[in-house]
Amino acid sequence: MxxxxxxxxxxxxxxxxxxxxxxxxxxxxxxxxxxxxxxxxxxxxxxxxxxxxxxxxxxxxxxxxxxxxxxxxxxxxxxxxxxxxxxxxxxxxxxxxxxxxxxxxxxxxxxxxxxxxxxxxxxxxxxxxxxxxxxxxxxxxxxxxxxxxxxxxxxxxxxxxxxxxxxxxxxxxxxxxxxxxxxxxxxxxxxxxxxxxxxxxxxALVPVALNDDWIKDVAGVKLTDIKLTTFQNNKKQEAYKGKLLFTHVGISGPTVLNMSKDIGELLKYGEVEIKIDLFPNRDNRGLKQDLQNILVAESNKKLKNVLNPLIPASLQTPILNMGNIDGETYSHSVSSEDRVKLVEIMKAIPLHVKGLLGKEKAxxxxxxxxxxxxxxxxxxxxxxxxxxxxxxxxxxxxxxxxxxxxxxxxxxxxxxxxx
Structure with a gap:
C-alpha cells in the first residue's frame, strides 16, 4: 500500500x-x-x-x-x-x-x-x-x-x-x-x-457498421451533397443531407455521426436500413433523362465505361450488381427496364445496418x-x-x-x- x-x-x-x-x-x-x-x-x-x-x-x-x-x-x-x-x-x-x-x-x-x-x-x-x-x-x-x-x-x-x-x-x-x-x-x-x-x-457520435459485403471494396470513397434516409419495417424514419465516408466496415463522416444516435434508438426495435440518394436535388424523371443523354452521346461504348458523370467509379460495379445490370452491354442496347432500375438505385442505394461501433470509436x-x-x-x-x-x-x-x-x-x- x-x-x-x-x-x-x-x-x-x-x-x-x-x-x-x-x-x-x-x-x-x-x-x-x-x-x-x-x-x-x-x-x-x-x-x-x-x-x-x-x-x-x-x-x-x-x-x-x-x-x-x-x-x-x-x-x-x-x-x-x-x-x-x-x-x-x-x-x-x-x-x-x-x-x-x-x-x-x-x-x-x-x-x-x-x-x-x-x-x-x-x-x-x-x-x-x-x-x-x-x-x-x-x-x-x-x-x-x-x-x-x-x-x-x-x-x-x-x-x-x-x-x-x-x-x-x-x-x-x-x-x-x-x-x-x-x-x-x-x-x-x-x-x-x-x-x-x-x-x-x-x-452519441459514432460510425455505423454495415452487413453489406461490397462496402469493403469502396473503403475511402467520399460522397458529398447526398441524402441519407433511415427505414425500419419499410417505413421512412428520418432524412439527413450532407457527406459520407465509406470505411472497411461501414460508413462514417459528419452526417453519419450526427444520425448515429437516432440509428441506435431504432436498433432497439429491429433492423434498420439506410438508403443513399446520390442526387437529392434531382427527381427520378430528370435523372433518367440525364442517363439517357449520356447513353445516346456514348452509344458505342459499354455501359460500365460511360457512368463516370453520374456515379463515382468505385461505386459503379456494386450499383450495377444490385440491379443485376450487365455493364458489358453497349449503351445503345441498354433496355428501358435497366435504365429505370439504374436510376432507382442511384436514388436509393440500400445499406443494411449491422450496428454502431463502440466507445473506442466515439x-x-x-x-x-x-x-x-x-x-x-x-x-x-x-x-x-x-x-x-x-x-x-x-x-x-x-x-x-x-x-x-x-x-x-x-x-x-x-x-x-x-x-
Whole structure:
C-alpha cells in the first residue's frame, strides 16, 4: 500500500482533467490570480484534443447568434443560455485569435486553425496556463473526491497516496468515448458517491457498421451533397443531407455521426436500413433523362465505361450488381427496364445496418450529470458547494461540427471565471 501524504498547501482551485474544458478553466482561474493545480492522468496534455477533426481540430462553429447556436444542442438550450451569454462563439474566436492562432471557416461554418493542426490549439491553451502560473501535475491518477465536513474544503486522493486539499475543484474528466485517450468515466463514479444523478452513458457520435459485403471494396470513397434516409419495417424514419465516408466496415463522416444516435434508438426495435440518394436535388424523371443523354452521346461504348458523370467509379460495379445490370452491354442496347432500375438505385442505394461501433470509436458520449443539478451561471454543482462540472461530464447531446468543443470552451471558461 502506498504511504499517505497530505500536502500542506491548500489550493484555491484544483482542476481534474487536462482536456479542452479543463485547460480553459485552469487558465481562466489562474488569470484571476487564483493558485491553480491541474491534475492529468496521462503523460501528456490534451490527448483527445489532438485527434479531434482528424488531427485538424474543428474548434467551433461560426454561429455568433446564441439562439441559432443553442438550437443545435437538442432541447438543452434553456440550461445553456446563461453560460453561453458569458462566453460565446465570438469570444472563443477572439480568445484564440488574440493568443496568436489564426482561424479559418470551412463548409457549414466549421472553424479550424489556419495551420490545420490540433497542436496549434493545444499550444494556445498551454501558453495560457503557463502565463497564468497554473501548476501542472501529469501522470497523476485521482482515486476519489470527498468533502471535508469541518472546513468545506474538497479533498482529492490520488492513486500514489497523496491527499490534496482545495477550496474549489473543477471536474473535467470527460465522458467515456475514446477510452484510450483517458476518458474512462471514473468522474461519474466519484459524482455518484457525492449523490449526483448520472444519466446512463451512451455514445452519441459514432460510425455505423454495415452487413453489406461490397462496402469493403469502396473503403475511402467520399460522397458529398447526398441524402441519407433511415427505414425500419419499410417505413421512412428520418432524412439527413450532407457527406459520407465509406470505411472497411461501414460508413462514417459528419452526417453519419450526427444520425448515429437516432440509428441506435431504432436498433432497439429491429433492423434498420439506410438508403443513399446520390442526387437529392434531382427527381427520378430528370435523372433518367440525364442517363439517357449520356447513353445516346456514348452509344458505342459499354455501359460500365460511360457512368463516370453520374456515379463515382468505385461505386459503379456494386450499383450495377444490385440491379443485376450487365455493364458489358453497349449503351445503345441498354433496355428501358435497366435504365429505370439504374436510376432507382442511384436514388436509393440500400445499406443494411449491422450496428454502431463502440466507445473506442466515439467522438463524444452522451449521458452524464443531470443538468438540473448544475447552476449554469457558474457551472457549480447545486449539490456540492465549490465543485464545478464542465465539458463531457455534462449530459448534453451535440452534433459534430465544432459544437462539442464550443461546449468545452464555454463551460470551462465560466467555471474558471467563478471558482
Amino acid at each position: 502506498p504511504n499517505t501524504k497530505t500536502e500542506n498547501k491548500i489550493w484555491d482551485v484544483v482542476v481534474i482533467g487536462a482536456g479542452p474544458a479543463g485547460m480553459m478553466a485552469a487558465g481562466r482561474a489562474g488569470e484571476r490570480g487564483k493558485k491553480v493545480l491541474l491534475l492529468e492522468k496521462n503523460t501528456n496534455l490534451g490527448k483527445k484534443l489532438l485527434i479531434t477533426g482528424g488531427g485538424r481540430c474543428n474548434l467551433t462553429n461560426n454561429k455568433p447568434d446564441n439562439r441559432t447556436l443553442l438550437a443545435k444542442y437538442k432541447g438543452n438550450d434553456q440550461f445553456l443560455f446563461s453560460a453561453f451569454s458569458q462566453f460565446d462563439v465570438t469570444k472563443t474566436l477572439s480568445f484564440f485569435n488574440d493568443n496568436g492562432m489564426a482561424t479559418k471557416e470551412e463548409n457549414e461554418g466549421r472553424i479550424f486553425p489556419v495551420s490545420d493542426s490540433s497542436q496549434s490549439v493545444l499550444d494556445v491553451l498551454y501558453n495560457y496556463m503557463q502565463k497564468n502560473n497554473v501548476v501542472i501535475h501529469k501522470s497523476t491518477n485521482v482515486r476519489s473526491i470527498e468533502v471535508d465536513k469541518k472546513t468545506g474544503d474538497i479533498v482529492i486522493s490520488t492513486a500514489s497516496g497523496n491527499t490534496i486539499h482545495t477550496k474549489a475543484c473543477v471536474l473535467a474528466t470527460g465522458g467515456t468515448s475514446r477510452p484510450e485517450t483517458g476518458s474512462t468515466g471514473e468522474g461519474f463514479q466519484w459524482l455518484k458517491k457525492l449523490n449526483h444523478t448520472i444519466v446512463d452513458n451512451n455514445f 467522438i463524444v458520449s452522451s449521458g452524464g450529470v443531470d443538468l438540473k443539478e448544475v447552476d449554469f451561471k457558474t457551472m457549480q454543482s447545486r449539490l456540492i458547494p465549490n465543485l464545478y462540472l464542465v465539458g463531457d461530464v455534462l449530459n448534453i447531446d451535440r452534433p459534430s461540427g465544432g459544437y462539442s468543443l464550443q461546449l468545452c470552451w464555454t463551460t470551462g471558461f465560466v467555471a474558471g471565471d467563478n471558482c
